[in-house]
Amino acid sequence: MEAQPRLYADDLAMCVLCGGCKAVCPTYDEELSESMGARGRVRLIRELNAGRLRPSEELNERLFSCILCGACSGACPLGVHIPEAICKGRGMLSGSDKKRKHVRSLLKIATRWPDPAFRAIRMAKHIVLPFLFRHGMIPFVPELPDAPFRRSEQVLRVNRRRGRVAVFTGCSVNYVFPHFGESLLNVLRRFGYEVILPKGETCCGAPLRNLGLEKEAADRALKNYRVFSRLKVDAILSLCPTCTHSLRIDYPRLIGKGLDRAMDISVFFADILDKTSSIMKSAVYHDPCHLRYNLSVRQEPRDIIKRAGLDLLSADDSGCCGFGGPFSLSFKDLSVSLRKRQAERLSNSGADVVVTSCPGCILQLGQEITDRPVLHLIELIEEAYCLRTEQPSLLVV
Ligand code: SF4
Ligand code: SF4
Structure with a gap:
């Protein structure tokens, strides 16, 4: 027990x-x-x-x-x-707490009805996003995709099955970076994994909890637990360490039971990816806080970068990117100051490419580092193992 x-x-x-x-x-x-x-x-x-x-x-x-x-x-x-x-x-x-009252209301609605909220924002994005930004409800105006990554329940079968995994998409991949999700599906299937994207996934609850909305976070946790705990899979993979941390560590605190098969992709792929040498570039890795401190994953992404044939350089004393969800809204100056410091450390390494494992860190660091690519680890894996057919390389800005 x-x-x-x-x-x-x-x-x-x-x-x-x-x-x-x-x-x-x-x-x-x-x-x-x-x-x-x-x-x-x-x-x-x-x-x-x-x-x-x-x-x-x-x-x-x-x-x-x-x-x-x-x-x-x-x-x-x-x-x-x-x-x-x-x-x-x-x-x-x-x-x-009056300062974050409107953000709380917005978040409660958006996490209860995420697809309609996305469609409404998408339809009026030229008005809604600048409005939300002006009123401090989003830290910057993001590019939105035409459609979310996850549309309905999907089971993606493969010919010679090596295993079966579920993907917990998370809001940032679903509504901001759907191509990360596509890359994950591509890599998993090429390595022989059947993938299930179950119906009924909702927000992991972390942004709600972050704002003190424990009851609402527990409600979302219970919904996700019901959906994912019944699946017969080897692992539940997420591209966002905050989601993985919620599923594994926060859910037992919120609802008394967690999804202990939830894991970061670097842990899952650690023993699967062989050595390749297709990329002759140097890289520096940025540790997302939730992955490093709360899930104790530090070595696996670095091993994957090296196995992918890149020269891994080290940055002076890795730090926080300063995103922290609502933190970056309420404490803009502090957030920007942390962001600049970490961007400088990473850039000073002289690496050709910055790699990390968190969509939030990519949003944040991508505003500061514009002279070289800032990639999610899954994009690097897809490129290094030559799985991005007929698409331009991600390793040039
Ligand atoms: S900001 Fe400080 S108090 Fe908050 S979690 Fe990080 S180290 Fe702890
Ligand atoms: S490190 Fe010391 S001050 Fe901080 S929580 Fe632990 S006992 Fe308290």
């Missing part, structure tokens, strides 16, 4: 305020203010929990300024799960 996650109140009680978490917190590093760092936030939630602090605008700002990157938890000698406590704290504050 799997160990049950500890309750966040027990975690808060354990904290001895040593400050180990503060040392690795990217927002503390930028602001150098105790209440804008991990230890300060833990203390604030403890006071809020005990009724010694009341909800206020200032308290909201401190708790919502966390990126939920997870760097702090790994640094805590007592294993306090700080992002979990912060999500709970946000839940307690959400009623008093």
Whole structure:
């Protein structure tokens, strides 16, 4: 039987305020203010929990300024799960948080009826997207595809079947980067995997939880659990580490059961891809926070890049891209500052191409790095194993 996650109140009680978490917190590093760092936030939630602090605008700002990157938890000698406590704290504050009220309303609607919401936005994109951007409800105006990636239930069969996997598409791939999804299907099928895209997938719940909407996040979690837990598959693959983290780690906290077959594509492909040498370029890898800190996946994507024949260079001390979903809306300056720092570290490596595993990081870093490609790992795999037939190379800007 799997160990049950500890309750966040027990975690808060354990904290001895040593400050180990503060040392690795990217927002503390930028602001150098105790209440804008991990230890300060833990203390604030403890006071809020005990009724010694009341909800206020200032308290909201401190708790919502966390990126939920997870760097702090790994640094805590007592294993306090700080992002979990912060999500709970946000839940307690959400009623008093006027600044993000409209984003919350929009998100509740968009995650309940995602396809109609996408179609409505798509139809009036020249009006709606600039409006949402002007009113701080999206961090930038994205390019939208003509249609979502997932349209209906699909089972993609192969001739000589090596295995069977399900794909958890996630909203960013479904509505912003459908070509990442196409690349994943292409690679899986070429390597002999039957793929199922089940009917009924919905938002993983992370953006809702991020805003303190625990009840709504649990509702989406339960829907996804019902859809994916009944499938007879070897793995549930996602191209977004935030989705994978939700399915595996957050669902047991939200609904008492998780999808433990959910995994990042780099873990799945680690033993499947042979060595090839089709690409004579250098690359640098950007670690998405949820993959690195919360799912402890660091080596697998790097091994794949090397096996794909690229020269893997290292960047000075890998950092956060500063996206963090709603964080980039509420704390624009801080988000841009983190983004610039990380883009500079990656660019200074001198690599021909930047590779990462998260659509959010690609959106964020792609605004800063324009002189070389910023690719998802699945695009690199598709190109390196010569599976992109008759399409231009992705390795030139
Ligand atoms: S590292 Fe852990 S014990 Fe130390 S202040 Fe942070 S949460 Fe508390
Ligand atoms: S999750 Fe990240 S930003 Fe938030 S307190 Fe922890 S280290 Fe700081």
